[in-house]
Amino acid sequence: MKSLKKKRRVQVMALAAVSLVAATALIGFAMKDGINYFRAPSQIAANPPPPTETFRIGGLVEEGSLTRGQGKAVTFSVTDGGASVKVSYTGILPDLFEENQGMVGTGKLQDGVFIASEILAKHDETYMPREVVDALKEQGVYQDPNGS
Template sequence: MALKSLKKQRRIQIVALAAVALVVSTVLIGYAMRDGINFFRSPSQVVAEPPTESETFRIGGLVEEGSLVRGAGEQIRFRVTDGGATVPVVYTGVLPDLFEENQGMVGTGRYVNGTFEASEILAKHDETYMPKEVVDALKEQGVYQEPES
């Protein structure tokens, strides 16, 4: 009788230890990824519900025609639109070669005082590619046109 209760107690200890290990590993993974998860927002979503200044997120849309201004040094200003709303963007750095007006882009950064301060800018990398999130945001606003093949 004592042997059965000892086995049962040991089994309970192992199950409890496994549950604790699972919880600890889940918390550690979440903690490690807290900066690596950047939510995507369209310009319309940013204007409708502005994120906090401390939140890093991705924004995407089309670079508005006539909005690209190269400042002193490596600072670049432009506006990104999804047809429904427009958000001013400021970026310091070297833009991708394929970056141009009326083309799709995705930027990572923060929304500070009504301007998206980008830390990274990505542009389309061939004639037909545009990030899925950007296509979805443009379709939602009724501005997306299928590329001609």
């Protein structure tokens, strides 16, 4: 009788382990397309990602680079102080989007131009996304707005 209980316990544990592995694999597969890596313009210039990869880019909008086209089309350059990447976006820009301000865009790199599907801008005068701050600090161009 004890061997039957022991056998049943081993079967339940094996089934639980297989279920855990299957669930982990399904979660990983489902999140594969939802994970967007952040890259600074200098990283993109040094090692351009493939055109099929969706990622995020961040930095400062270069002064004098903002050009509004037909309808909602906009082009501008984003920089981290070390390199610049031209960005093309069709849509409504956030109200706080302007030159010399921090931004983060999501999209793909095609023929050296970042085609953005989403643009985010800072939400107040001191906020800048952490990834952008880190990238600007690496380039030595970040200035703390609080002076600390």
